[in-house]
Amino acid sequence: MLRLLKNFFINIKNIFRRPRTVAYTGERIIIPEGSRGVLHLKLDLDSLKVICNGCGLCSVVCPQDCIEVKKSIDSDGKEVLDEFFLDLRKCIFCGNCVEFCEINAINMSYKYQLAEHNERNLKLEKIELIKPSSIIKDFW
Amino acid sequence: MLVVFKKIFYILIILTINLYICEYIGNKLSARAELRRGYRITRLRGAGFPIVRFLKYLSKDNRINIWTFFIFLLSFLIWATVPITSNLILVEMDYSILAAVFFYIGLTTMLVLNSGSTSYSGIFSEAGKKSLILLSFLIPCLLSIASIVFISKTLNLKEVVNSQYQYWNIIFQPLGFLTFFTSSLLQLKLLGISRKNYVSGNIKIGREGTGLVKIIEKISAYMIIFFLIIILSILYLGGWQNIYFIRGEIMIAVKFYLIYIILLLLDKATTRIDNYRLLVRINWGFLIPVSLVNFIVTFGFSIARSFNLF
Numbered sequence: 001m002l003r004l005l006k007n008f009f010i011n012i013k014n015i016f017r018r019p020r021t022v023a024y025t026g027e028r029i030i031i032p033e034g035s036r037g038v039l040h041l042k043l044d045l046d047s048l049k050v051i052c053n054g055c056g057l058c059s060v061v062c063p064q065d066c067i068e069v070k071k072s073i074d075s076d077g078k079e080v081l082d083e084f085f086l087d088l089r090k091c092i093f094c095g096n097c098v099e100f101c102e103i104n105a106i107n108m109s110y111k112y113q114l115a116e117h118n119e120r121n122l123k124l125e126k127i128e129l130i131k132p133s134s135i136i137k138d139f140w
Numbered sequence: 141m142l143v144v145f146k147k148i149f150y151i152l153i154i155l156t157i158n159l160y161i162c163e164y165i166g167n168k169l170s171a172r173a174e175l176r177r178g179y180r181i182t183r184l185r186g187a188g189f190p191i192v193r194f195l196k197y198l199s200k201d202n203r204i205n206i207w208t209f210f211i212f213l214l215s216f217l218i219w220a221t222v223p224i225t226s227n228l229i230l231v232e233m234d235y236s237i238l239a240a241v242f243f244y245i246g247l248t249t250m251l252v253l254n255s256g257s258t259s260y261s262g263i264f265s266e267a268g269k270k271s272l273i274l275l276s277f278l279i280p281c282l283l284s285i286a287s288i289v290f291i292s293k294t295l296n297l298k299e300v301v302n303s304q305y306q307y308w309n310i311i312f313q314p315l316g317f318l319t320f321f322t323s324s325l326l327q328l329k330l331l332g333i334s335r336k337n338y339v340s341g342n343i344k345i346g347r348e349g350t351g352l353v354k355i356i357e358k359i360s361a362y363m364i365i366f367f368l369i370i371i372l373s374i375l376y377l378g379g380w381q382n383i384y385f386i387r388g389e390i391m392i393a394v395k396f397y398l399i400y401i402i403l404l405l406l407d408k409a410t411t412r413i414d415n416y417r418l419l420v421r422i423n424w425g426f427l428i429p430v431s432l433v434n435f436i437v438t439f440g441f442s443i444a445r446s447f448n449l450f
Contacts, residue, residue, distance in 0.1 A: 007409035011173040019177040 031110045036093040039067075039086055040109040041129045050130065052105035054081035058097035066090035067097060084129060088114055088122040147230055151219055154228075158396075159362055163190040165397070166333065166404060173408045197354045207254045208353050214250065215360040218243040218367055223297055225380050225389050236297045237285060244367055245278060248327075251360050273416055274330045276423050280323045281368070283431035284316040287438040288375045301379035310376040313438070317376045319431040324368040326419065328403055329410075331361040369399045 022029050042051045054071025070083035098106055116122055167189055171178030179189045221239040223229035233239065252271035289295060291312060292303040300309075310317045373379060373395040380388030 004406070004409055008405055011405045011408050014175055015169065015172045017175060019172065020175045021177045023177065 031112070035108075035110055035112070036095055037109040037111040038088065038114070038124070039091075039097065039129055040107055041081075041084060041126065042105050042107060043130065050081050050105070050126070051103060052081045052084065052101075053079050053103065054084075055079075055102070057100050057102065058106065061096045061100045063094060063096065064090040064092055081126070084126040086124045086129060088124060089119070144230065147228060150228060151224065151230070152216070154224060155216070155219065155363075155366070158366060159359065160190050161397075162362060162366075162400060163193070165401065169401065169404050170408060173405065194355065197351060197358075199351075204353060204356075205254075207250060208356055211247065211250050211254060211360050212356045214243060214247045215356075215363040218247055218363060221297075222367065222370060223301075223374070223379075224370065225392060226298065226301075229298070232298075233296075235295045237289065237295045237300075240297070240367070240371070241282065241285065244364065245275075247360060248278065248364055249275060251331075251357065251364070254357075269416065273419055273423070274327065276420070277323045277327050277330070277427075280319040280423070280427040280431040283428070283435045284313070284320040284323075285371070285375065287313055287316045287431075287435050290435075290438045290442040293442075297374055297379075301374055301381065304378045304381060308376060308378045313376065313434065315430055315434040316438075317372075319427050319434065320368075320372055320376070322422075323427055324365070324372065325403055325406055325410075326422065327368065328365055328407055330419075331364060333361055333365060333404075333407075365400075365403075366396075369396055369403075372399060 043049065044051050054069050056069045056071070059065075059067040059069050066087040066089075068083070068085040068087075069081070071079050072082040074080050093108070095108055098108055114122070164187065167186065168178050179186045218240065220230040221233065221236040221243070223236075229236075231239075249271070252274050288300065288309055291309060292300045294300060294303070370392075373392060377395050378391075380392045382388050383391055
């Protein structure tokens with residue numbers, strides 16, 4: 001009986017609370033802190049170049065084998081990132097790559113609405129992974 | 141004659157508006173209790189939801205048998221003897237409670253038996269069992285009504301309301317109110333107003349996609365609940381008695397929606413009872429004994445009062 005009354009008052013309280021669901025296309029939702037979206041390649045704020053040096057550790061630890069990294073050597077004889085491919089068809093957003101990155105060059109963005117008409121669009125390149133829009137939390 | 145047609149028109153308008161509002165409230169409340177936003181395919185916060193649902197069922201082709209037609213007829217005929225307000229009654233008679241109870245039992249029986257019937261004119265044994273359980277919930281209701289009849293010494297519903305000008309009957313009959321209310325709640329559960337597929341198995345109440353028959357079953361299930369709520373407010377809560385400056389018509393509407401919302405929320409608060417033995421245990425172990433004790437005590441008091449014992 002007490003449980004029934006408790007549930008009854010919880011229901012009454014819920015009526016006056018804000019609903020958790022939204023009308024999908026018309027309203028935005030606030031994405032919780034720590035959500036895992038598409039990978040984002042960090043930029044060095046002074047030189048505006050990619051921090052990643054293309055060591056390829058992320059592609060080694062990736063359980064789905066969805067990251068492909070190519071590196072090159074620049075004029076200073078330093079290893080730099082040449083190409084970075086992410087296959088979203090395979091990615092399970094586990095976050096292993098972010099955890100294992102030694103120079104902390106990648107993180108998970110809040111971009112999560114990934115439906116595409118064309119399958120080829122799900123294979124992202126370096127330029128698409130650098131876009132700042134994907135790290136702004138409320139943008140999506 | 142014109143007055144009768146006018147009254148029929150008013151009753152039909154009130155029932156239609158009530159159906160619309162109750163369907164809308166049911167949808168919204170069940171969504172909000174689960175922290176959902178609810179059905180929003182139409183604008184204006186889903187105000188068109190009942191119409192959309194009505195059209196959805198109407199568009200499906202389905203044959204109607206004679207019993208469905210009788211159910212449709214009875215679900216409106218039930219309001220012939222039940223006064224919605226002091227003037228809005230079609231047939232003025234001294235035995236209006238008996239007539240109303242007769243129509244109510246007839247409607248419930250026909251609805252449940254029709255829902256359990258198959259295409260080869262048989263009745264599922266499971267459906268028969270469930271219909272018997274639903275019908276057994278009428279016993280506490282009838283005992284509670286009989287107790288009120290002993291208190292007010294009349295079978296006329298209007299006089300029952302008039303006899304409550306000083307105190308509402310809920311003060312004298314709290315156990316009767318409790319059993320009547322619990323029985324109404326369990327009937328609401330069995331009829332599947334707020335939860336779909338409650339009566340699972342072969343019985344068709346609350347199942348989707350049976351066309352016009354579905355609409356008629358849903359309307360008649362709503363009518364049973366409306367009837368129970370109106371009878372509850374007339375017998376125990378003073379009916380259309382004025383409170384200070386508030387008119388009686390407004391008061392009965394307020395009571396009606398308040399009881400309906402409380403019933404819906406309690407239905408949400410209780411778990412989905414799939415175990416029919418539990419329902420039988422609640423009914424025969426709690427509702428019927430309590431209402432029987434209430435009836436016997438009321439009967440004893442009324443006998444003692446008639447002999448001027450106190």
